Amino acid sequence: MGKGDSGWVEMEAVMPQEAPPNGGALSGASMDAFGRVAEMQAKLHRWAAADHGRRFDDLFNLVHDPATLIVAFARVAGNRGANTAGVDGVTVFDVEQRLGVPGFLDDLRSSVKDGSFRPLPVRERMIPKPGGSGKLRRLGIPTIADRVVQAALKLVLEPIFEADFVPVSYGFRPRRRAQDAPAARRPRCEPDPLHEPVEGPVHVAVEQPGARGGDQQRGAGRGRVQPIARVQVVLQRRDGR
Numbered sequence: 001m002g003k004g005d006s007g008w009v010e011m012e013a014v015m016p017q018e019a020p021p022n023g024g025a026l027s028g029a030s031m032d033a034f035g036r037v038a039e040m041q042a043k044l045h046r047w048a049a050a051d052h053g054r055r056f057d058d059l060f061n062l063v064h065d066p067a068t069l070i071v072a073f074a075r076v077a078g079n080r081g082a083n084t085a086g087v088d089g090v091t092v093f094d095v096e097q098r099l100g101v102p103g104f105l106d107d108l109r110s111s112v113k114d115g116s117f118r119p120l121p122v123r124e125r126m127i128p129k130p131g132g133s134g135k136l137r138r139l140g141i142p143t144i145a146d147r148v149v150q151a152a153l154k155l156v157l158e159p160i161f162e163a164d165f166v167p168v169s170y171g172f173r174p175r176r177r178a179q180d181a182p183a184a185r186r187p188r189c190e191p192d193p194l195h196e197p198v199e200g201p202v203h204v205a206v207e208q209p210g211a212r213g214g215d216q217q218r219g220a221g222r223g224r225v226q227p228i229a230r231v232q233v234v235l236q237r238r239d240g241r
């Protein structure tokens with residue numbers, strides 16, 4: 001990444017930011033890493049928003065950059081499952097107290113950089129489904145190393161994909177959740193005495209490849225899949241008509 005203004009203030013107004021990781025005070029090196037990653041994310045987001053057809057050719061080097069891995073590990077260490085081990089039995093506590101974070105991240109960076117990194121199978125655990133139904137669902141628990149790599153990929157890719165979202169998109173976005181969507185929509189519906197939002201299945205029409213070549217080509221150089229689905233929001237009349 002070249003030097004220059006970070007554009008962080010501009011990015012803050014456009015892209016929702018994740019909260020800082022939980023835990024104790026960050027070291028000076030970690031604070032510097034967070035600053036470098038924030039600058040990197042700001043530039044990626046600004047470039048993606050300015051040119052939706054832009055090709056990003058050097059993202060792999062950003063994924064295994066030492067600063068990215070430091071921030072990624074901090075994210076993993078701040079999660080509730082930090083001390084839940086994957087199939088290798090290693091927890092964040094083990095990394096911090098037994099292996100050492102610098103050595104762990106150096107080894108991980110080397111394996112990612114030279115292409116020898118291979119994710120391990122997830123450890124499956126059955127947990128109750130929400131709602132008190134008594135049913136169970138499978139939970140896949142990756143290893144700490146795999147979680148760090150996933151977090152590093154997210155740090156690099158998320159600013160680019162965020163440029164394609166609109167303000168009313170809520171699923172899988174920083175500091176947003178799908179449950180927030182009805183609350184945001186409600187004030188727009190309540191003033192209308194004849195209509196109210198109803199919950200139900202949504203039918204999505206997906207255009208076939210080649211249907212509109214121009215639209216599908218847009219952004220293809222970036223190596224991203226453009227959303228081409230259209231969702232119709234249906235309002236039901238209060239009087240049942």
